[in-house]
Amino acid sequence: MPRHLHTVSALLEVTSAGDTVFHAAAIAGHLHQVPAEYLVHDNLVVASKTGFTAIHAAAETGQLDRIPAEQLTADLLLTRNDNGDTPLHAAAFAGHLDQVPPGLLTVERLAVRNYEGLTVLQTARPAATIPDSGGRAPKPIGAIHRFFRKLAGAKAPF
Numbered sequence: 001m002p003r004h005l006h007t008v009s010a011l012l013e014v015t016s017a018g019d020t021v022f023h024a025a026a027i028a029g030h031l032h033q034v035p036a037e038y039l040v041h042d043n044l045v046v047a048s049k050t051g052f053t054a055i056h057a058a059a060e061t062g063q064l065d066r067i068p069a070e071q072l073t074a075d076l077l078l079t080r081n082d083n084g085d086t087p088l089h090a091a092a093f094a095g096h097l098d099q100v101p102p103g104l105l106t107v108e109r110l111a112v113r114n115y116e117g118l119t120v121l122q123t124a125r126p127a128a129t130i131p132d133s134g135g136r137a138p139k140p141i142g143a144i145h146r147f148f149r150k151l152a153g154a155k156a157p158f
Helices: 021-027 054-060 087-094 142-150
Strands: none
Touching: 021 054, 054 087
């Protein structure tokens, strides 16, 4: 990332497409080029004109590991976009729920519903095979069910 973009104001500037540079870096898989001191809650939750945030983009593109551990909090992972999706919904939908630190994956957080009424697990699908659901709610994938079996006594919240 060019040095002139290494300021918070430059990263939060809105592009002609309605995204922030920060958001575009997350979508393109370039969060590693953003200085760690800028990867903080207030910057990660700035919404683009389409209602998408950098934390949602990071979750969807499998880059949650780029967010400093002290910044990756339950509060951040429960930030909603315009569709009511949390970054957990975005990670599950794209097949990157394994990127979320295990201590932040609780039954209660996975049971959070978006504005369509879908839980995090109900949005989970393998990223490589995202079919047109025809308006039907996607079914959870087997790997997520296996994850719940690892949690002591936890059951899928649906």
